[in-house]
Amino acid sequence: MKKMNLLVMSLVSAAALSFTSCSDSEDLANDKAGQNKVDKFYMTLTVETPNASGTRTVQSNNYDATAAESKITSGTFFLMDSKNKIVFHKKFENLEWDKKGETKLEIPVEDVIAGAEYKVYFLANADSEDPLNSTFSTTDNQFVGNYAKANNFAMFNENDKNVKGDSYTVTFTDKNKSKDNAAKVSNPIKLERVTARIDQPTSEGAKIIAYPTDKDHKTSDYTAAEKKAMDDAVKKVDNIELTRYAISNVANTTNIMQKWNDTQLLIPSSATGFKYIQPTEEFGTKTLFLNAGYFNPIVKDENGKHKDYVFENNNNDAATSMYFEYKVTLKDEEGKHRDFPKEDGTFYRYNNIIYTSFEDIFAAYNDVKGLFENKKADVLKKEVEDAKGATDSEAELDKLRQKYNIEIFNCGKTYYKMAIRDQFIGYANAIQRNTVYQLNVKNVFNIGAQVPNGTPDKDGLFYLDVEVSVNPWVQNNYDVELK
Structure with a gap:
């Protein structure tokens, strides 16, 4: 009797094992407990660099990238299960790309379950153990550091408001144990750079022009003081030239996987070490100019024009912004006297009116007593001369x-500030990755502030007409060997 019971138990066990090994694909796809992992099978994956058939090409004004901004030298492929746990990853070196910017990878995969669906990700030119939940960060004054290095730009699955980065999937079957019948990812993975690019600005206007009174800028939009100042600038300024620019409020941290809620781009919080490089306050106060070294000179040579690579930002209160520095040249006949020669260019603005000397200010206010502490014009001029010649001239001028x-x-320098906005996102003062921002000043309506954070430029729209071009950062299909 005991022998019979043992035999029955053995048969039941064998049947159970047989049932488990022959479970249908539906059961396997449901990821049930007790599934067997296949020792090894194969898959093929096509990866596309951000080329003309790649990311965000629904937008107009597609902007060419350089070969150095598109080259991929290494990359890591990730398989993640339904709980976003990494079940397999493999790094590739010395990848070869065709002329369209594509590469096809044949990958032997282990430790996955037949019938289960896996999400596929690809991280290029950078390393991370957990790309969905990790960030890239840099130290002060490096902007994006090595994540936007020539021939080595960090890239990851495209993931924006309209395209989901987890939409690339693969499901394995027993047939995929052969290289000749490898599993295929649902679509080629389109990569995008994790950085944005801000180009050196351009300026069309060389004159101060009358303030606009079109449908967008009614005369009633301006205060009496602003109208007075703008009319005075039109009368007295001979030329205005863009000489330098700077970027403020550059984020030092970004998510590797771009994150969105229903409508808005999400950026890392301060808890993850997020902060701003070159924040607005580091450019000085309303009367003090600090960190002039943050400014880049305007380069005329097309090949030498500067480009800044930055991480994403969407903070209205601390928008990533551009400071414009202009050199103002006043008309020769302006002012009966000049405290400083035309070559130096230093001038004053008092009560919204431009003057070239203290003597002219006194002439305009000849009936005012106690002006400038009752000091003489030549004494005041000497104070400004001494301040300009001091070791810390900006502090003395302040x-x-x-x-x-x-x-x-x-030295005739004036400053304007403009927040950079990606109009394709749909809300104010946000910039996103894999996008080129180009600012062009079409018109100047008034002299700006005496220092970058000066108050006259509190609303740039009154003083500058700035056109912001927002372009998907793609590469045209010209012949480039990327190996």
Whole structure:
């Protein structure tokens, strides 16, 4: 009797094992407990660099990338299960790409379950153990550091408001144990750079023009003081030239996988080490100019034009912005006197009116007593001369600006500030990855501030007409060997 029971138990066990090994694909796809992992089978994966058939090409004004901005030298392929757990990954070196910017990888895969669906990701030119939940960060004053290095731009699955980065999937069957019948990912993976690019600005206008009174800029939009200042600038300025620019509020951290809620781009929080490089406050106060070294000169040579690579930002209160520095040249006949020669260009603005000397200010206010502490014009001129020649000239000029409540435009330089906005995102003051931002000043309506954070430029629309071109950062299909 005992022998019979043992025999029955053996048969039942064998039947159970047989049933498990012959479970249908539906059961396997449901990821039930007790599934067997296939030792090894094969898959093929096609990866596309951000080329003309790649990311965000529904937008107009597609902008060419350089070969150095598109080349991929290494990459890591990730398989993740339904719980976003990495079940397999493999790194590739010395990848070869065809002229369209595609590569096809044949990958032997282990430790996955037949019938289960896996999400597929590809991280290029960078390393991470957990790309869905990790960030890239840089140190102060490096902007994006090595994540936007020539021939080595970090890239990851495209993932924006309209395209989901987890939409690339693969499901394995027993047939895929052969190289000749490898499993295929649902679609070629389209990559995008994890950085944005801000190009050196351009400026069309060389003159101060009358303030606009079109449907977007009614005369009633301007205060009496603004109208007075703009009319005075039109009368007295001979030429205005863009000389330098700077970028403020550059994020030091970005998500590897771009993240969205229903409508809005999400950026890392301060808890992840997020902060701003070159924040607005580091450019000085309303009267003090700090960190002039943050400014880049405007380069005329097309090949030498500067490009800044930055991480994403969507903070209205600390928008990534551009400062414009202009050199102002006043008309020769302007002012009966000049405290500084035309070559130096230093001038003043007092109560919204431009002057080239303290003597001219006194002439305009000859009936005002106690002006500038009753000091003579030549004494005040000497104070400005001494401040300009001091070791810390900006600090000394700051003292005079505050002491006499006067704007001093050192060497004829004036400043404007404009927040950068991606109009394709649909809300104010946000920039996103894999996008080129180009700012072109079409018109200048007034002299700006005496220093970058000066108050006259509190609303740039009154003083500058800036056109922002937002372009998907793609590469045209010209012949480039990317190996």
